[in-house]
Amino acid sequence: xxxxxxxxxxxxxxxxxxxxxxxxxxxxxxxxxxxxxxxxxxxxxxxxxxxxxxxxxxxxxxxxxxxxxxxxxxxxxxxxxxxxxxxxxxxxxxxxxxxxxxxxxxxxxxxxxxxxxxxxxxxxxxxxxxxxxxxxxxxxxxxxxxxxxxxxxxxxxxxxxxxxxxxxxxxxxxxxxxxxxxxxxxxxxxxxxxxxxxxxxxxxxxxxxxxxxxxxxxxxxxxxxxxxxxxxxxxxxxxxxxxxxxxxxxxxxxxxxxxxxxxxxxxxxxxxxxxxxxxxxxxxxxxxxxxxxxxxxxxxxxxxxxxxxxxxxxxxxxxxxxxxxxxxxxxxxxxxxxxxxxxxxxxxxxxxxxxxxxxxxxxxxxxxxxxxxxxxxxxxxxxxxxxxxxxxxxxxxxxxxxxxxxxxxxxxxxxxxxxxxxxxxxxxxxxxxxxxxxxxxxxxxxxxxxxxxxxxxxxxxxxxxxxxxxxxxxxxxxxxxxxxxxxxxxxxxxxxxxxxxxxxxxxxxxxxxxxxxxxxxxxxxxxxxxxxxxxxxxxxxxxxxxxxxxxxxxxxxxxxxxxxxxxxxxxxxxxxxxxxxxxxxxxxxxxxxxxxxxxxxxxxxxxxxxxxxxxxxxxxxxxxxxxxxxxxxxxxxxxxxxxxxxxxxxxxxxxxxxxxxxxxxxxxxxxxxxxxxxxxxxxxxxxxxxxxxxxxxxxxxxxxxxxxxxxxxxxxxxxxxxxxxxxxxxxxxxxxxxxxxxxxxxxxxxxxxxxxxxxxxxxxxxxxxxxxxxxxxxxxxxxxxxxxxxxxxxxxxxxxxxxxxxxxxxxxxxxxxxx
Amino acid sequence: xxxxxxxxxxxxxxxxxxxxxxxxxxxxxxxxxxxxxxxxxxxxxxxxxxxxxxxxxxxxxxxxxxxxxxxxxxxxxxxxxxxxxxxxxxxxxxxxxxxxxxxxxxxxxxxxxxxxxx
Numbered sequence: 001x002x003x004x005x006x007x008x009x010x011x012x013x014x015x016x017x018x019x020x021x022x023x024x025x026x027x028x029x030x031x032x033x034x035x036x037x038x039x040x041x042x043x044x045x046x047x048x049x050x051x052x053x054x055x056x057x058x059x060x061x062x063x064x065x066x067x068x069x070x071x072x073x074x075x076x077x078x079x080x081x082x083x084x085x086x087x088x089x090x091x092x093x094x095x096x097x098x099x100x101x102x103x104x105x106x107x108x109x110x111x112x113x114x115x116x117x118x119x120x121x122x123x124x125x126x127x128x129x130x131x132x133x134x135x136x137x138x139x140x141x142x143x144x145x146x147x148x149x150x151x152x153x154x155x156x157x158x159x160x161x162x163x164x165x166x167x168x169x170x171x172x173x174x175x176x177x178x179x180x181x182x183x184x185x186x187x188x189x190x191x192x193x194x195x196x197x198x199x200x201x202x203x204x205x206x207x208x209x210x211x212x213x214x215x216x217x218x219x220x221x222x223x224x225x226x227x228x229x230x231x232x233x234x235x236x237x238x239x240x241x242x243x244x245x246x247x248x249x250x251x252x253x254x255x256x257x258x259x260x261x262x263x264x265x266x267x268x269x270x271x272x273x274x275x276x277x278x279x280x281x282x283x284x285x286x287x288x289x290x291x292x293x294x295x296x297x298x299x300x301x302x303x304x305x306x307x308x309x310x311x312x313x314x315x316x317x318x319x320x321x322x323x324x325x326x327x328x329x330x331x332x333x334x335x336x337x338x339x340x341x342x343x344x345x346x347x348x349x350x351x352x353x354x355x356x357x358x359x360x361x362x363x364x365x366x367x368x369x370x371x372x373x374x375x376x377x378x379x380x381x382x383x384x385x386x387x388x389x390x391x392x393x394x395x396x397x398x399x400x401x402x403x404x405x406x407x408x409x410x411x412x413x414x415x416x417x418x419x420x421x422x423x424x425x426x427x428x429x430x431x432x433x434x435x436x437x438x439x440x441x442x443x444x445x446x447x448x449x450x451x452x453x454x455x456x457x458x459x460x461x462x463x464x465x466x467x468x469x470x471x472x473x474x475x476x477x478x479x480x481x482x483x484x485x486x487x488x489x490x491x492x493x494x495x496x497x498x499x500x501x502x503x504x505x506x507x508x509x510x511x512x513x514x515x516x517x518x519x520x521x522x523x524x525x526x527x528x529x530x531x532x533x534x535x536x537x538x539x540x541x542x543x544x545x546x547x548x549x550x551x552x553x554x555x556x557x558x559x560x561x562x563x564x565x566x567x568x569x570x571x572x573x574x575x576x577x578x579x580x581x582x583x584x585x586x587x588x589x590x591x592x593x594x595x596x597x598x599x600x601x602x603x604x605x606x607x608x609x610x611x612x613x614x615x616x617x618x619x620x621x622x623x624x625x626x627x628x629x630x631x632x633x634x635x636x637x638x639x640x641x642x643x644x645x646x647x648x649x650x651x652x653x654x655x656x657x658x659x660x661x662x663x664x665x666x667x668x669x670x671x672x673x674x675x676x677x678x679x680x681x682x683x684x685x686x687x688x689x690x691x692x693x694x695x696x697x698x699x700x701x702x703x704x705x706x707x708x709x710x711x712x713x714x715x716x717x718x719x720x721x722x723x724x725x726x727x728x729x730x731x732x733x734x735x736x737x738x739x740x741x742x743x744x745x746x747x748x749x750x751x752x753x754x755x756x757x758x759x760x761x762x763x764x765x766x767x768x769x770x771x772x773x774x775x776x777x778x779x780x781x782x783x784x785x786x787x788x789x790x791x792x793x794x795x796x797x798x799x800x801x802x803x804x805x806x807x808x809x810x811x812x813x814x815x816x817x818x819x
Numbered sequence: 820x821x822x823x824x825x826x827x828x829x830x831x832x833x834x835x836x837x838x839x840x841x842x843x844x845x846x847x848x849x850x851x852x853x854x855x856x857x858x859x860x861x862x863x864x865x866x867x868x869x870x871x872x873x874x875x876x877x878x879x880x881x882x883x884x885x886x887x888x889x890x891x892x893x894x895x896x897x898x899x900x901x902x903x904x905x906x907x908x909x910x911x912x913x914x915x916x917x918x919x920x921x922x923x924x925x926x927x928x929x930x931x932x933x934x935x936x937x
Contacts, residue, residue, distance in 0.1 A: 002931070002934050002935045003935060005856075005931045005934070005935075006928065006931035006932050006934070006935045009924055009927040009928040009931050010928040010931070010932070012920075012924045012928075013842060013846070013921065013924035013925040013927070013928045014842070014928075016920050016921050016924060017839050017842045017921050017925070020839075020917055020921065021837075021838075021839055026897075030913075030917060031838055031839060031917055031921065032837070032838055034910075034913060034914040034917050034918075035833070035838035035871070035914075035917075035918075036871050036874040036875035036878055036914070037833040037834065037838060037874065038833075038837065038838055039838070040886055040887075040890050041874075041875050041878040041879060041886065041887075042878065043886050044878060044879065044881075044882025044883075044884075044885055044886030044887070045878075045881060045882030045883070045885065045886075046882075166837075171886070171889075171890075175893070723893055724892060724893055724896030724897075725888075725889050725890070725891065725892020725893040725894075725895070725896060726889055726892070726893065776885075776886070776889040777882060777885045777886030777889060778885065779883070779885060781885075
């Protein structure tokens with residue numbers, strides 16, 4: 001009896017302890033998580049660094065001054081210490097986030113979250129980001145500046161990791177149940193690969209091939225032209241090309257792979273370039289500013305997440321002093337300013353990812369047909385460790401073009417868009433290792449020549465680098481490694497056996513489009529076409545829609561005596577250029593329908609001031625209707641939804657042009673109604689009715705409150721790892737995809753910056769929708785979101801020296817080396 | 820007495836050792852100091868409840884409850900009923916329950932062990 005009593009109580013005690021110390025299904029180890037001595041309770045609050053810190057690896061004393069927004073201002077005496085401190089400080093605030101990006105890019109998420117990430121992992125691994133990052137990391141020589149910077153930064157991150165105990169580990173590790181790994185230069189390169197994928201990792205090639213096969217070249221030319229009807233290109237029309245172009249490869253007789261047979265026909269592809277991934281930047285010259293010196297603005301639009309993709313820092317040594325937004329995991333400042341210059345980036349939408357149809361000799365896929373002979377395939381086995389499961393092996397086949405993304409139709413594709421049996425050629429695989437040096441030199445640049453020199457180091461993903469300095473120079477350069485293509489090369493799936501379809505080289509870097517001090521007195525970009533068609537090289541057939549660029553350019557054109565505030569108001573401009581273009585015509589058509597006379601939605605639209613302001617009803621009706629209309633016009637002809645042969649809808653630009661100039665085009669007839677031929681007017685009216693009906697079904701009868709644009713759009717800033725409760729939902733704001741204030745449901749201005757150059761000391765403003773701390777329990781986790789939603793900016797504290805006095809300084813940490 | 824000893828020893832031990840160190844501590848104290856089965860259980864459970872609640876209260880108040888809000892949001896996404904109770908109530912209860920069960924049964928096991936070998 002005594003034994004049973006003992007045995008039962010011991011069993012319960014030991015069993016409970018054991019169970020509570022292990023993850024239970026989706027639940028983390030509860031004992032560990034709830035214990036106040038090491039669990040989540042330990043992560044709350046603003047955890048500030050001590051006044052004194054001793055770290056092995058620091059050579060001379062480093063001062064870190066934290067301001068009231070938790071921005072670290074680092075004053076080091078040499079570069080090694082500077083980047084060491086940067087690594088340490090970023091890790092202190094963003095460790096989980098930076099490692100998460102690298103796990104995703106290298107296809108290792110399943111190791112921590114289990115089987116549900118395996119398709120994403122396989123996709124990312126096949127895309128070859130880990131392989132490319134590894135090769136780049138190995139390519140550095142010991143004396144390379146980039147290598148020294150990477151090594152110092154890595155040492156800083158690892159110094160932070162070394163003193164980290166479980167109770168101080170970021171709460172996400174505790175919840176998901178894993179431990180941080182050592183950092184390495186390879187992981188920093190993975191961060192850059194991640195940006196290559198986000199910004200350059202989409203393709204419509206296979207959709208275009210399907211459309212070409214169905215409709216032939218003439219219709220494609222008509223509906224998918226190589227330049228839009230309305231455009232306001234980045235390099236102003238009329239800018240002279242001051243170079244002698246190199247010969248462009250001749251257009252081959254066949255510009256696309258032959259249509260696929262039924263067996264191989266496939267139609268799954270990688271995601272089309274995301275329209276929300278875009279950005280704005282511009283600089284006005286001294287002639288347009290109140291101060292007589294340039295003002296520069298930038299707002300990169302990315303997926304909005306908490307923690308935010310950006311981290312603010314000031315980095316200072318005796319030879320450099322720079323402030324700006326940094327990418328966690330990456331040394332240096334990515335977008336920012338120093339005493340003399342300011343720079344910013346937006347993405348270049350050129351076509352840098354192509355797909356090649358591969359003809360294998362047999363099922364083993366060991367050889368493929370190229371240039372009249374069989375060429376061997378390189379086979380690589382990838383292993384995936386999966387949490388709670390056995391490891392999985394996957395064979396990846398590499399051709400000289402690049403990896404074959406998926407090879408069997410039956411395979412479950414993560415992304416619905418990958419052409420099966422197709423090899424990918426992607427600028428993201430380029431092994432140039434100098435991207436970091438582009439930023440390294442921009443951080444130190446003093447004038448236009450330094451800017452131009454810095455750009456020569458930067459390769460991918462190509463960016464529109466805007467520039468302004470206090471010598472009154474402004475400039476913009478779509479810059480990066482751009483393939484030298486024949487016209488329309490890669491608009492469709494290419495023939496992997498035809499050498500003429502290979503990429504033939506690169507546009508000489510110095511011939512990338514650029515403009516300095518244009519007569520109009522400002523430069524700008526919003527991801528639209530880099531140039532008009534007079535540029536001697538083919539960059540791609542589709543860039544971001546022109547509306548943001550058009551609006552920015554007309555605002556800046558009209559602007560005189562610009563101030564920081566006037567540029568801030570452009571960043572927050574909610575005017576809907578598309579509505580201005582089409583609404584008058586559309587309203588006329590809708591007015592023909594007598595039912596609309598008493599339709600409150602029609603009246604709301606007719607009265608709308610064409611601004612996507614948060615509490616307007618007009619944008620709700622307009623934006624939803626535009627979406628609906630394109631489905632009504634195009635889905636029967638160019639089905640996006642089709643499982644078998646998905647295509648793309650022609651652009652909004654083409655749709656509006658058709659409505660205005662070719663209203664009797666056959667495309668307006670709905671092929672699904674056999675006994676009826678719809679006119680353009682029918683489609684406009686019926687799609688409008690359908691839109692209002694579905695809005696009413698969802699939101700009730702029209703009401704200024706429930707139909708308000710901000711409510712319907714409902715911008716969410718979710719946690720990067722999608723942990724419920726760790727994000728911020730329903731942010732009150734206006735804007736939209738084609739609006740300068742490009743805040744959509746999930747994407748938007750991820751950092752807003754305005755810098756006024758000055759002969760003595762610049763004045764700068766900026767913020768991002770998040771906070772400096774990556775810790776969800778910190779008051780600095782999301783403290784900038786409300787201000788961001790209102791369109792306000794923070795004044796940035798840009799210190800001249802570490803001894804400068806400011807009432808915004810909260811604390812100072814002195815870091816010294818271990819003797 | 821066992822209550823105080825478990826409370827003090829496990830407070831110090833948990834600063835350096837993992838949370839489950841409360842189990843062996845409660846076991847040993849239950850074995851050496853407890854006079855009855857019920858007494859050992861309540862000493863073990865009570866000590867850990869007191870200690871954990873006091874420390875968690877301190878941490879939660881000094882961080883304005885920000886972390887608890889997040890954790891509450893996380894758990895109540897799938898356990899909807901948690902939305903209807905203040906997180907302070909539900910999460911302190913869950914924590915107290917975890918600590919009480921482990922501390923209580925460990926101390927009881929210790930006491931029973933002594934009865935067995937006595």
